[in-house]
Amino acid sequence: MDSGVPSRAEILVIVAGPEEVAATDLEDHWAVRLASDPAPRSWTARVAMYSVPGPTVALHQVQIVQPVALKPMEHVKGWDVLTLMEGVSVVHVCRPYTRAGEVAVLAARLLGKRLSVSELSVRTSEVGRSLGLIHLADMVLYDSDEDAAEAAGHPLTARVDSMTDDWPTLVLDNRAVTSRGVETDL
Amino acid sequence: MKILAISNLYPPEVVGGYEVQCSEAVDGLRRLGHDVRVLTTVPRRPIPAQQESHVLRLLRTPDVYSPQRVALRSPFWEFESNLLNAENVYILLEILQAWEPDVCYLWNLVAVGGLGVLAALEQVQMPWVWHLGDSIPADLCNFGGELRALGAQVATHISGRFIVCSQTVLDAVERVVPIGGRTRMLPNWVLGTAESVERPYYDGQSLRMVFAGRVAEEKGVFILPEVVARLVERGHTNLSLEIFGEGDLRRLAHLVSEHGVTDYVTQHGPVPKAELRQWFRQADLLVFPTSANDAMPLVPLEAAAEGCVPIIPAVSGISEWLIDGVSCLKADATTDAYVEVIGQVLRQKVPLEEISRHGVRSVHSDFDIHAVLPAVERELVLAAGAGRMAPGRSTDVQRLALVADAILRRYVMETVTSL
Numbered sequence: 001m002d003s004g005v006p007s008r009a010e011i012l013v014i015v016a017g018p019e020e021v022a023a024t025d026l027e028d029h030w031a032v033r034l035a036s037d038p039a040p041r042s043w044t045a046r047v048a049m050y051s052v053p054g055p056t057v058a059l060h061q062v063q064i065v066q067p068v069a070l071k072p073m074e075h076v077k078g079w080d081v082l083t084l085m086e087g088v089s090v091v092h093v094c095r096p097y098t099r100a101g102e103v104a105v106l107a108a109r110l111l112g113k114r115l116s117v118s119e120l121s122v123r124t125s126e127v128g129r130s131l132g133l134i135h136l137a138d139m140v141l142y143d144s145d146e147d148a149a150e151a152a153g154h155p156l157t158a159r160v161d162s163m164t165d166d167w168p169t170l171v172l173d174n175r176a177v178t179s180r181g182v183e184t185d186l
Numbered sequence: 187m188k189i190l191a192i193s194n195l196y197p198p199e200v201v202g203g204y205e206v207q208c209s210e211a212v213d214g215l216r217r218l219g220h221d222v223r224v225l226t227t228v229p230r231r232p233i234p235a236q237q238e239s240h241v242l243r244l245l246r247t248p249d250v251y252s253p254q255r256v257a258l259r260s261p262f263w264e265f266e267s268n269l270l271n272a273e274n275v276y277i278l279l280e281i282l283q284a285w286e287p288d289v290c291y292l293w294n295l296v297a298v299g300g301l302g303v304l305a306a307l308e309q310v311q312m313p314w315v316w317h318l319g320d321s322i323p324a325d326l327c328n329f330g331g332e333l334r335a336l337g338a339q340v341a342t343h344i345s346g347r348f349i350v351c352s353q354t355v356l357d358a359v360e361r362v363v364p365i366g367g368r369t370r371m372l373p374n375w376v377l378g379t380a381e382s383v384e385r386p387y388y389d390g391q392s393l394r395m396v397f398a399g400r401v402a403e404e405k406g407v408f409i410l411p412e413v414v415a416r417l418v419e420r421g422h423t424n425l426s427l428e429i430f431g432e433g434d435l436r437r438l439a440h441l442v443s444e445h446g447v448t449d450y451v452t453q454h455g456p457v458p459k460a461e462l463r464q465w466f467r468q469a470d471l472l473v474f475p476t477s478a479n480d481a482m483p484l485v486p487l488e489a490a491a492e493g494c495v496p497i498i499p500a501v502s503g504i505s506e507w508l509i510d511g512v513s514c515l516k517a518d519a520t521t522d523a524y525v526e527v528i529g530q531v532l533r534q535k536v537p538l539e540e541i542s543r544h545g546v547r548s549v550h551s552d553f554d555i556h557a558v559l560p561a562v563e564r565e566l567v568l569a570a571g572a573g574r575m576a577p578g579r580s581t582d583v584q585r586l587a588l589v590a591d592a593i594l595r596r597y598v599m600e601t602v603t604s605l
Contacts, residue, residue: 082339102593109586110305111343127592136585 012088014081016101081107090114095122096137102128109136116141118160120150187570189215189222190281192303193293196226196241198233203484204319207374208293211317214559215566216240222291225281227298242281245274247297265594268326271299275306275587279580282312289570292316292346300326302587304344309583311576313569314346317562319374320481321358328362337362347569349562351482352503358479370565373507374482375558379491379550387493387539388470393425393532396469396494398462398485399476401433406475406499406519408441413473413524415445420525422532427451427473430462459488466492470538471531475519478502487553490514490545495538497527507553511536513545 081104085091091108095101096117102125108115117134118141127133134140140151141160151157191212195205208224215222223240227247248263290312295303300322307314316323327337341364348369350356360366388394399405407429414427427447429438432455442451457465466472472489474496482503486496490513498504500516510516515536517523530536551557 083335099593099596102589106586106590106593109582110309112309127596128589131588131592132585133589136582136589 012085012090013092013094014084014101014104016093016095016098016104082111085111085113088113090116092116092118093137094119096120096133097123097125097129099125099127101125102133105133105136114138118142118147120147187220187289187567188285188287189220189289189291189566190285190287191222191224191291191293192278192295192298193224193226194245194247194295194297196224196243199227199229199231203374204294207319207484208317210375210377210555211291211559211562212240214555215563218559218563220563223281223285223287225278244277245298246271262595262598265598266299267297268300268328270302270305270587270590270594272302272587272591274299275302276584278303278306279310279584282310282575283580286575288313288574289566290314291566294320294322296322296325301340302590304340306583306587307346308344309586310579311573313573313575315349315565315569316346317349318355318359319351321355321362323365324359324362338364341365347565349565352506354479354503354506355481358481370561372558372561373553374484374487375553375555376484376487376491376549377555379546379554381547381550382543383467383491383493383546385467385493385542387542388531388534390534391424393422393471393528394469395425395427395471395473395528396430396465396489397427397473398430398465398489399474399483401429401431401435401438404477404480405433406477407431407433407438409475409519409521409524410473411438411441411445411447411451412521413528414447414450416521416525417528417532418447418450420529422529423450425450425528425532428454428465428469430454430457430465432456463488463492466494469494470542471515471528472496473524473528474498475517475524476502476504477519480504482507486514487549491549491553493542493546495541495545497524508545508548511541513541513548515541 085108091104091113093101093104093108093115094117096105097120101117105115105117105128115137116139117137120134120140120142121144123129134151134154137154139156139158140154141158142148142151143160148157148159191208193205193208195201197206197209200206212222212224223242225242225245227245228243248266290307292303292314293316295301304314323340324337327340346368348365349372350359350369351372351374353371356366356369356371397407397410399407401407410427410429414425417425427450429451435453435455438453442448442453466489469489472486472494474483474486474489476483476499478499478501480502486498486504486508489496490508495515496504496508497515497517498508499519500510505516508514515527515531517527527536531538
């Protein structure tokens with residue numbers, strides 16, 4: 001289905017982990033299903049697992065689609081997450097209230113990327129939450145009442161059902177776009 | 187045009203020539219009719235009551251230039267100094283929002299969280315020009331070589347242009363932050379030059395030499411007592427050397443004594459600029475064996491403007507702008523090389539008066555602020571014309587700065603406690 005977004009648009013979905021996560025742990029994540037879905041679309045997605053548990057633990061990336069060479073990083077100061085975002089139109093950060101999520105949101109904003117976030121109920125850091133981190137995002141997606149309450153106050157939110165084929169909404173070129181072609185001007 | 191100049195220091199708060207050049211550029215641009223304001227740091231000492239309402243001394247600084255404070259530095263000082271000072275970002279945003287300048291004119295951003303200032307300007311799409319009298323972008327991204335990728339990322343994500351005072355500086359910047367292709371090379375300048383000056387010239391009787399600058403290893407001043415001693419040994423007793431400046435004066439005094447040239451070398455300490463110009467007017471040679479990394483020191487220009495011929499290294503920032511045997515003399519910054527070239531002057535093998543006169547004319551035509559400032563103005567006009575500040579982003583950028591600050595503080599704390 002034509003979502004009306006430019007061809008070759010690329011969406012980077014960053015699944016921020018509170019700790020290092022193995023590839024098998026990702027199989028049921030909606031981002032993996034999104035990126036692996038063979039349905040024709042005018043955009044492509046790639047997924048990266050990003051974990052920053054502590055200053056000396058390596059950033060861990062699980063590449064699902066479109067392999068990207070990502071060097072191991074020593075700690076949160078590593079800037080390869082910026083390289084990962086080069087050329088993409090939209091960054092979507094799952095679990096922004098984790099250490100890695102905070103860094104990913106920060107990096108995406110510094111690069112001026114369109115940004116959406118989801119999975120607010122995974123909370124392992126209070127730094128971003130206490131400063132209203134999600135207000136740096138253009139859009140907040142939620143799939144539970146708990147997340148909905150957390151997202152309250154953000155000017156653009158959308159409910160999604162991550163357990164069905166109602167793929168989460170992503171923000172692209174000033175429009176909110178779903179795989180079903182629903183658009184909302186931002 | 188409304189111009190907001192940003193500099194870590196601003197006279198009378200002075201460490202070197204960089205902030206003096208900043209104030210001279212600001213004054214010059216104001217004389218050209220531009221509305222210029224200066225955002226700089228809270229002074230560390232009492233300064234005279236403000237006559238200049240255009241200077242806003244509001245920025246916070248961890249005071250990286252005070253050697254007495256090194257021992258008191260917090261674990262956060264390096265990132266507050268170079269990377270981010272969220273308070274300064276807030277202050278900057280307030281001024282941008284209230285005053286709406288057309289362009290920001292950046293100078294030395296060390297000690298004010300320079301990269302944060304830069305990022306904030308980028309986030310609100312404020313056009314900027316960065317005047318580099320030193321390799322500041324590289325200094326901000328250095329972090330002891332730990333963050334090698336940072337400089338490349340900074341270069342990729344900034345949109346402004348650079349004025350660079352020498353290829354030496356540009357090379358030093360580009361080793362860390364590749365900014366080539368968006369730079370304009372313009373020299374540092376001096377004020378109040380003339381096309382010609384009335385002064386005495388060396389006639390074989392008595393050769394008067396001066397050194398002016400920081401009395402420090404990198405300025406090469408410590409080789410000078412031996413240079414004088416060797417010239418005297420060769421029978422050239424018709425010479426004198428006056429040394430002006432502060433620094434390691436005890437070491438210098440020891441060397442003068444050790445080489446037995448106390449009758450020939452006089453230490454004066456620092457003197458006001460006007461007095462120094464009078465000394466230059468009377469002296470035949472400026473001996474200035476500075477390091478090859480020196481960005482573009484002003485002293486050789488100030489000396490040449492008074493007809494005092496500078497002897498400068500063959501390779502250094504200033505050497506790119508002056509021609510050997512035409513407006514200066516060049517020699518490697520070694521004892522042998524300086525003995526050789528001064529010996530030739532003493533034997534009147536060098537057309538010193540001709541070089542002196544040409545140096546005066548050259549500085550007047552090419553290095554007076556009146557010659558350089560129009561090009562600076564053009565760069566600012568070009569930048570201002572390329573875009574306007576995006577409205578309504580201030581709160582977002584402020585939040586971004588606070589989140590970044592919190593993440594960095596957590597990182598620093600964890601690093602310190604894990605050591």
